Amino acid sequence: MPTPSQHKDASTAQTDNQVPTGRRAQKREQTRARLITSARTLMAERGVDNVGIAEITEGANIGTGTFYNYFPDREQLLQAVAEDAFESVGIALDQVLTKLDDPAEVFAGSLRHLVRHSLEDRIWGGFFIQMGAAHPVLMRILGPRARRDLLHGLETGRFTIEDLDLATTCTFGSLIAAIQMALSADQDSNDDKDQIFAAAMLRMVGVQAAEAREIASRPLPEISPVKPQ
Amino acid sequence: MPTPSQHKDASTAQTDNQVPTGRRAQKREQTRARLITSARTLMAERGVDNVGIAEITEGANIGTGTFYNYFPDREQLLQAVAEDAFESVGIALDQVLTKLDDPAEVFAGSLRHLVRHSLEDRIWGGFFIQMGAAHPVLMRILGPRARRDLLHGLETGRFTIEDLDLATTCTFGSLIAAIQMALSADQDSNDDKDQIFAAAMLRMVGVQAAEAREIASRPLPEISPVKPQ
Numbered sequence: 248m249p250t251p252s253q254h255k256d257a258s259t260a261q262t263d264n265q266v267p268t269g270r271r272a273q274k275r276e277q278t279r280a281r282l283i284t285s286a287r288t289l290m291a292e293r294g295v296d297n298v299g300i301a302e303i304t305e306g307a308n309i310g311t312g313t314f315y316n317y318f319p320d321r322e323q324l325l326q327a328v329a330e331d332a333f334e335s336v337g338i339a340l341d342q343v344l345t346k347l348d349d350p351a352e353v354f355a356g357s358l359r360h361l362v363r364h365s366l367e368d369r370i371w372g373g374f375f376i377q378m379g380a381a382h383p384v385l386m387r388i389l390g391p392r393a394r395r396d397l398l399h400g401l402e403t404g405r406f407t408i409e410d411l412d413l414a415t416t417c418t419f420g421s422l423i424a425a426i427q428m429a430l431s432a433d434q435d436s437n438d439d440k441d442q443i444f445a446a447a448m449l450r451m452v453g454v455q456a457a458e459a460r461e462i463a464s465r466p467l468p469e470i471s472p473v474k475p476q
Numbered sequence: 477m478p479t480p481s482q483h484k485d486a487s488t489a490q491t492d493n494q495v496p497t498g499r500r501a502q503k504r505e506q507t508r509a510r511l512i513t514s515a516r517t518l519m520a521e522r523g524v525d526n527v528g529i530a531e532i533t534e535g536a537n538i539g540t541g542t543f544y545n546y547f548p549d550r551e552q553l554l555q556a557v558a559e560d561a562f563e564s565v566g567i568a569l570d571q572v573l574t575k576l577d578d579p580a581e582v583f584a585g586s587l588r589h590l591v592r593h594s595l596e597d598r599i600w601g602g603f604f605i606q607m608g609a610a611h612p613v614l615m616r617i618l619g620p621r622a623r624r625d626l627l628h629g630l631e632t633g634r635f636t637i638e639d640l641d642l643a644t645t646c647t648f649g650s651l652i653a654a655i656q657m658a659l660s661a662d663q664d665s666n667d668d669k670d671q672i673f674a675a676a677m678l679r680m681v682g683v684q685a686a687e688a689r690e691i692a693s694r695p696l697p698e699i700s701p702v703k704p705q
Contacts, residue, residue: 382653407685409672416657417650417676424611424649425642443638447646451680456636 279317279327281307286328287370295325295373326384329374333388336364336371339470341392347468350400351454355463357396358422358448359441360470361389365426366437375426385419393418397452407453418448441467508546508556510536515557516599524554524602555613558603562617565593565600568699570621576697579629580683584692586625587651587677588670589699590618594655595666604655614648622647626681636682647677670696 285306289298300321304311318324344356365371374381394415400406408414425444429437442463449459514535518527529550533540547553573585594600603610623644629635637643654673658666671692678688 382656407679409675409689410669413654413657413669413672414676416653417673420649420651420653421646421680422649424645427611428642428645440639440642443642444646446638447643447680450636450682451650451676453679453685455684456682460638 275317278307278309278313281309282314282317282324283328283331286324287332290328290373291368291370295370300324328370329381329384330388332371332374333385335472336361336470337389337392339472343468343470349462350396350403350405351449351459351462352465354393354396354400354406354452355445355449355459355465356467357393358418358445359463359467361422362426362429362441362444364472366429366434366440372426372430375423376430381423382416382419385423386416390415390419400452405454414452417451421448421451504546507536507538507542510538511543511546511553512557512560515553516561519557519602520597520599524599529553557599558610558613559617561599561603562614564701565590565699566618566621568701572697572699578691579625579632579634580678580688580691581694583622583625583629583635583681584674584678584688584694585696586622587647587674588692588696590651591655591658591670591673593701595658595663595669601655601659604652605659610652611645611648614652615645619644619648629681634683643681646680650677650680 282303286298286303289302289306300314301311303324304314314324318327340357340360344353344360347353347356365375374384394411397406397408397411397414397418401408401411421444425440429440442460446456446459446463449462450456454462511532515527515532518531518535529543530540532553533543543553547556569586569589573582573589576582576585594604603613623640626635626637626640626643626647630637630640650673654669658669671689675685675688675692678691679685683691
């Protein structure tokens with residue numbers, strides 16, 4: 248997704264007709280966003296797998312053929328929707344959790360929110376159960392954030408980690424597996440799944456069991472996922 | 477895959493023409509096995525995604541249309557191939573590792589072999605990078621074995637686990653992520669990946685960091701994966 252500065256660059260280079268410029272670029276970005284929003288809404292209603300391109304373009308109020316001016320295929324749109332959703336929560340987590348002093352609480356709190364959000368938001372849940380590409384997308388959007396939090400814990404001596412990249416990828420591999428399990432279980436049995444999962448991940452990065460449990464049970468600061476621009 | 481006793485049951489119930497019986501059942505099972513072997517061989521050469529049904533039937537020396545008498549689609553054959561491969565290693569692990577006294581060493585040793593085998597065997601590697609269904613298949617075939625080993629560690633006080641099913645699914649979610657990472661990295665950087673991964677999983681189930689490292693570095697008993705029958 249182009250950043251505002253990229254838009255500005257494009258608008259000063261109006262010689263190339265292939266590059267959308269100025270108002271045209273803005274309109275293009277708006278249409279792309281409408282497609283993502285339409286897909287999100289329909290997928291929330293019907294599940295990720297049960298929404299076709301024709302319905303998505305209809306929901307976005309554009310012609311079906313126009314879709315391919317924005318995404319090469321349905322899979323690429325799906326990835327954009329997932330990135331958008333993950334980015335939104337990533338920004339919200341950054342705003343709140345990085346203010347906490349204890350790196351272990353930051354890491355645990357992020358994972359608890361990701362588990363909770365997946366159980367509360369059907370689109371998110373859909374990404375985890377139905378999207379084969381959930382892991383690469385999570386790694387691209389939230390991976391650098393998790394790695395940063397793990398590194399902070401490592402540098403402050405809070406965590407024991409031999410391979411930072413391995414710990415990061417295992418965290419998201421575990422997260423997807425945990426969420427898939429939680430989504431297929433009774434709702435009642437999930438009351439403290441976020442805490443149990445976060446405690447397991449804290450142990451994985453070397454926090455002792457009793458302390459991991461205590462950290463994972465601390466009051467969780469609220470976050471407000473916003474739509475990224 | 478029918479067990480020998482199921483075959484016997486079928487051969488005593490020769491009234492139903494829909495149920496393959498006796499020699500016919502045996503022949504059917506042999507043809508199914510030939511399809512699986514053909515697919516494994518071709519996938520080892522070209523990668524999981526680059527093998528079509530026509531090539532698989534040609535390799536098995538049967539007519540292309542016959543394929544659908546054995547599998548509803550390519551995806552189902554792929555699952556059968558993966559199950560076969562996972563089962564083969566599962567049996568080999570059972571034979572060797574369950575003889576060890578320390579549940580932590582059994583758990584760590586199994587994971588180390590799974591990582592090593594994935595890096596040494598291109599078909600295995602293919603399942604982990606290219607197969608979206610790797611996690612459910614692993615859970616079905618190796619999940620009960622991992623759960624048994626974790627339960628043993630829990631009952632003997634060796635492990636700290638709050639939710640056995642969560643620990644099992646997170647182990648395989650992490651395993652897939654770790655193998656995907658290892659397969660895309662330089663071969664040289666993977667020399668001790670199996671140990672680093674096993675140590676992380678031991679920490680996840682509550683073994684303290686220094687001890688986890690020691691257990692994951694112990695000499696690893698050899699296994700000989702056999703083709704399950």
